[in-house]
Amino acid sequence: xxxxxxxxxxxTEEAYAINRILYRVQHDRAEETxxxxxxxxxxADEPLSDAARAALDATDIGRLYLLGANPYLLRAYCLQLRxxxxxxxxxxxxxxxxxxx
Amino acid sequence: xxxxxxxxAVSHTPVMxxxxxxxxxxxxxxxxxxxTRVGQExxxxxxxxxxxxxxxxxxxxxxxxxxxxxxGVARSYPSPVEGWLKIPKQQLPGDAALAxxxxxxxxxxxxxxxxxxxxxxxxxxxxxxxxxxxAGAIPVVPILVNTVQPPMPAMRRCVAFGRxxxxxIRGYMGAARVAxxxxxxxxxxxxxxxxxxxxxxFDRGFLQQLEAGGLDAAADFAEATVNTAGNGAEExxxxxxxxxxxxxxxxxxYHYDCITDWYTGxxxxxxxxxx
Numbered sequence: 001x002x003x004x005x006x007x008x009x010x011x012t013e014e015a016y017a018i019n020r021i022l023y024r025v026q027h028d029r030a031e032e033t034x035x036x037x038x039x040x041x042x043x044a045d046e047p048l049s050d051a052a053r054a055a056l057d058a059t060d061i062g063r064l065y066l067l068g069a070n071p072y073l074l075r076a077y078c079l080q081l082r083x084x085x086x087x088x089x090x091x092x093x094x095x096x097x098x099x100x101x
Numbered sequence: 102x103x104x105x106x107x108x109x110a111v112s113h114t115p116v117m118x119x120x121x122x123x124x125x126x127x128x129x130x131x132x133x134x135x136x137t138r139v140g141q142e143x144x145x146x147x148x149x150x151x152x153x154x155x156x157x158x159x160x161x162x163x164x165x166x167x168x169x170x171x172x173g174v175a176r177s178y179p180s181p182v183e184g185w186l187k188i189p190k191q192q193l194p195g196d197a198a199l200a201x202x203x204x205x206x207x208x209x210x211x212x213x214x215x216x217x218x219x220x221x222x223x224x225x226x227x228x229x230x231x232x233x234x235x236a237g238a239i240p241v242v243p244i245l246v247n248t249v250q251p252p253m254p255a256m257r258r259c260v261a262f263g264r265x266x267x268x269x270i271r272g273y274m275g276a277a278r279v280a281x282x283x284x285x286x287x288x289x290x291x292x293x294x295x296x297x298x299x300x301x302x303f304d305r306g307f308l309q310q311l312e313a314g315g316l317d318a319a320a321d322f323a324e325a326t327v328n329t330a331g332n333g334a335e336e337x338x339x340x341x342x343x344x345x346x347x348x349x350x351x352x353x354x355y356h357y358d359c360i361t362d363w364y365t366g367x368x369x370x371x372x373x374x375x376x
Binding site for chain 2: 003004005006008009010011016019020023027065070071072073074075079089092093094095096
């Protein structure tokens with residue numbers, strides 16, 4: 001496999017739905033509050049694919065990355081969730097073989 | 102007619118600001134000295150305005166409306182947007198008249214950048230300005246290139262856009278002296294499985310292409326090889342805009358160091374333009 005910087009050359013609708021949550025939670029104080037009040041309910045209310053909903057519910061970082069979460073938004077989201085840096089990097093590296101040669 | 106007093110490019114990473122002591126003292130001090138040097142050189146020419154070329158890391162823009170290029174035309178810019186960035190909140194003065202001239206000129210030349218009258222600048226511009234000691238000292242015109250979400254402008258398009266910007270700056274009657282600072286790259290990954298890995302061969306190859314001068318060689322090199330250098334290396338588009346502004350003059354590398362402790366290939370320099 002040839003090395004690539006991006007999982008998707010064009011964002012899919014599924015990726016857009018994920019990224020919209022990541023963006024809102026980072027930039028909209030009201031959305032951030034609503035999310036952290038009850039993340040499971042927030043995610044349940046969003047129009048997501050089953051795979052995206054499951055990945056968000058479980059904070060499955062590697063899966064979110066593969067589904068097209070923008071890496072910059074995903075990075076900020078994980079910092080907001082206070083995911084330990086080592087766990088964050090390990091989750092990404094675990095899926096590395098699927099995306100990079 | 103405005104004189105372009107200098108065209109510079111530097112890497113940017115928020116890690117330099119938030120974890121300045123991560124690298125060994127000699128390496129970090131060498132890098133910081135070069136940021137100071139760039140700031141002092143820019144300030145010494147007493148520019149009326151500073152054109153900044155960088156990217157928005159999905160703060161002002163999102164996938165609902167994501168411009169390949171955008172010119173800020175505001176009179177001031179509250180910054181930084183990131184609450185976690187260890188730089189005090191401040192208002193950067195903007196040169197709205199120059200920005201409007203650049204926007205209108207490049208559109209007349211066949212380019213179609215978006216405009217924004219309300220931008221909050223992020224670490225891409227604030228970290229270099231802060232490290233260079235010139236944040237808030239010179240009215241700015243922020244020019245943003247999409248380097249963070251495909252599809253992105255072709256590398257050669259960035260050079261061409263830069264040439265149009267350079268011609269517009271030189272034709273501006275409202276200021277005597279304008280400096281240019283592009284920021285971003287060099288090799289690094291953000292939020293990918295390769296995060297923490299750098300590509301020194303890419304960085305040195307790209308710098309060598311710039312040093313050789315000419316318009317498109319560095320762009321072609323980057324287009325062919327950027328996928329080995331990380332998604333953060335896509336920011337070399339910002340350097341290529343500056344390469345176009347400098348009309349392909351040879352680049353003088355002031356400093357390069359592959360600093361894994363900052364997750365980034367750190368490069369700085371200027372284009373050696375004839376007066």
